[in-house]
Amino acid sequence: MESKRSESSSTDSSDVLWWRKLWSLPIPPKARLFVWRAFHETLPTMVSLNHRGIDCDVTCPRCTDVMESCSHAILDCPISQMVWRMSRFWKVIEKRRTMSFADFLRITSLEVTLEDLALVCWLAWKLWCERNKIVHGGEEGDPQAIFDLSIASFGEWQALHRAPIQSQVVGSDAWSPPQSGYLKLNIDASVFPSSDHIGIGAAIRDDKGSILGAVAKSVEGSFSPFVAECLALCEGLRFAKEIECANIEVETDVINVVSAVVDNRELSMEGPILEDVKQLLAQLRSIGIHHIGRSANYVAHLLVRFGFNSNCTNVWISETPSVVSNAVYIDANA
Ligand SMILES: [Zn+2]
Numbered sequence: 615m616e617s618k619r620s621e622s623s624s625t626d627s628s629d630v631l632w633w634r635k636l637w638s639l640p641i642p643p644k645a646r647l648f649v650w651r652a653f654h655e656t657l658p659t660m661v662s663l664n665h666r667g668i669d670c671d672v673t674c675p676r677c678t679d680v681m682e683s684c685s686h687a688i689l690d691c692p693i694s695q696m697v698w699r700m701s702r703f704w705k706v707i708e709k710r711r712t713m714s715f716a717d718f719l720r721i722t723s724l725e726v727t728l729e730d731l732a733l734v735c736w737l738a739w740k741l742w743c744e745r746n747k748i749v750h751g752g753e754e755g756d757p758q759a760i761f762d763l764s765i766a767s768f769g770e771w772q773a774l775h776r777a778p779i780q781s782q783v784v785g786s787d788a789w790s791p792p793q794s795g796y797l798k799l800n801i802d803a804s805v806f807p808s809s810d811h812i813g814i815g816a817a818i819r820d821d822k823g824s825i826l827g828a829v830a831k832s833v834e835g836s837f838s839p840f841v842a843e844c845l846a847l848c849e850g851l852r853f854a855k856e857i858e859c860a861n862i863e864v865e866t867d868v869i870n871v872v873s874a875v876v877d878n879r880e881l882s883m884e885g886p887i888l889e890d891v892k893q894l895l896a897q898l899r900s901i902g903i904h905h906i907g908r909s910a911n912y913v914a915h916l917l918v919r920f921g922f923n924s925n926c927t928n929v930w931i932s933e934t935p936s937v938v939s940n941a942v943y944i945d946a947n948a
Contacts, residue, residue, distance in 0.1 A: 635723060639732045640772060645739040652684045652738065653716045659687050675749050684715040687745050688738045696757035697741060697764075702811075702832065702925040703734055727808050733768055733923055740764040759936075762920075766937035769919030773912070787907035789945035791821040796861045796901065801850040802914035803842035804922050810834060812842045813922025815914045816850030817938070818859055823946025827857045828935050830921030830928040843868040844887045846918075847903075851894035857931055864895070864903040867911040875903050913938045913945060 636649060651657045660672045660682040674682035677691050688694055689707060698707045706725060710718045715738075723731050740763075744755050792798035797818055804813040812835070817828045829849060837845065843866060854862055866872060874888055875895070895903065908915065920937045921928065928935070934942050 632720065632723065635728070635731070636735075639728065639735060640775065641732050641735055641739075642771065645735060648739045648742060649719070649735045652688060652742070653719060655684050655714070655716070657684055657687070657742065659684055676745060676754070685713060685718065688715055688741055689718060691745075693744070693754065693757060693760075694741045697737065697761050700758065700761040700925065701733075701737060701923065703730070703737075704925065727806060729806050730809070732772075736768045736771075737764055740767075762936050765920050765923050766916070768923070769916050769937065770940075772919065773915065787909050788948045789823075789906075789910045789913070791819070791823055791946075792863045794821055796821070796863050797826065797854075797859050799850050799854055799859075799862050799864045800906075800911050800914040801843070801846045801864065801866050802911055802918045803839070803846035804918045805837060805839050805842045806922075810836065811922070812837055812845070813918040813920075814842070814846040814849050815917025815919075815921050816846060816853055817913045817917060817942075818850075818854055818857075818862075819913075819942075819945075823942065825930065825934045825938075825942055826859060826932060827853060828917055828930045828938070829853050830917040830924065830935070830937075831926070832921050832924065839868065840870050840874075841884060841887065843871045844884060844891060847871065848887065848890050848894065851891065851898060851900075853929075854898055855894065860899045862898045862900045864900055865906045865911060866903065867906055867908045867915075869905045872903050872905040913941045916941055 637646060639646065648657070655662060660670060660674065662684070663670050664672045672681045674680055674686055674691055676693055680686060682691075689698070689710070690712075698704050703722075703726075706722055707718075710721065713721075719734075722734055726734065740760065744760055748754055789800070797820055799816060799818050801816045803815070806812075811832045813830075813832055815828075815830050818826045820826060831849070833845060847864070847866065850864070851862075854860075874884070875891055916938045917935065920935070
């Protein structure tokens with residue numbers, strides 16, 4: 615039975631390259647194995663079990679509407695669609711919904727960055743895990759919660775596995791509360807080469823470490839890391855103004871931005887955006903902008919990831935975003 619399988623493994627060079635790409639994705643081995651199985655239609659979907667001679671109903675156990683193939687479970691089932699719709703991959707998914715999962719992945723991999731492909735695989739894997747919960751008697755999850763938790767866990771996994779050196783700098787490099795009577799604004803931005811947008815995140819906390827407000831969004835366009843950080847800074851300061859916060863300490867993990875603002879450097883290209891930053895700082899009675907290590911800016915970093923991967927502007931007021939709840943707790947109790 616197994617020997618028959620080997621004839622389907624192509625030795626075509628584009629296939630080899632494709633698989634090399636897949637195995638290099640920054641995702642856990644379990645998720646890679648899931649993708650491999652989905653690609654080869656060997657996940658135990660109802661259709662696949664039936665093909666293997668197991669006497670079972672081939673109808674999708676979730677929507678009970680159509681046959682459950684891999685592509686249906688991961689891409690087409692209404693609950694999967696609702697989750698994909700919240701992501702910025704919806705446009706890519708929408709036009710491919712009738713394809714096999716293998717074709718979908720092959721074509722998508724040509725259109726998105728490696729980072730994005732990792733997230734597509736991650737979301738597909740999480741949707742499959744949700745599907746399994748239902749098959750094993752669990753309850754149907756809320757699509758928004760599935761999406762939020764998937765993005766959060768992706769961000770956490772990436773942060774843990776891709777920046778081990780910086781994140782080990784704890785102690786003196788941990789987040790510290792603002793001085794009494796002040797609020798602290800942490801901002802961050804992410805730029806990925808070959809991506810057509812950037813992620814921005816900002817969190818405002820009081821001296822107990824509680825979140826007063828947070829923003830996570832994606833901004834279309836290609837920007838240098840410096841300009842992206844300035845845009846995040848403006849976004850965070852404007853947001854602080856909107857929710858009537860004043861007496862603000864600002865922190866970023868990009869030292870160039872701090873020196874540009876503090877040293878009053880004349881920069882022709884970035885001059886206008888720096889002017890905006892300075893005006894906003896003055897309006898908010900800010901006591902300054904400081905450079906901190908990345909681990910002290912972890913909450914803002916997680917918000918950036920969330921913003922980068924979501925399709926809209928996310929705002930939380932007097933509410934801790936679930937994507938950062940653990941990190942906020944750790945910061946407040948460090
Ligand atoms: Zn279904």
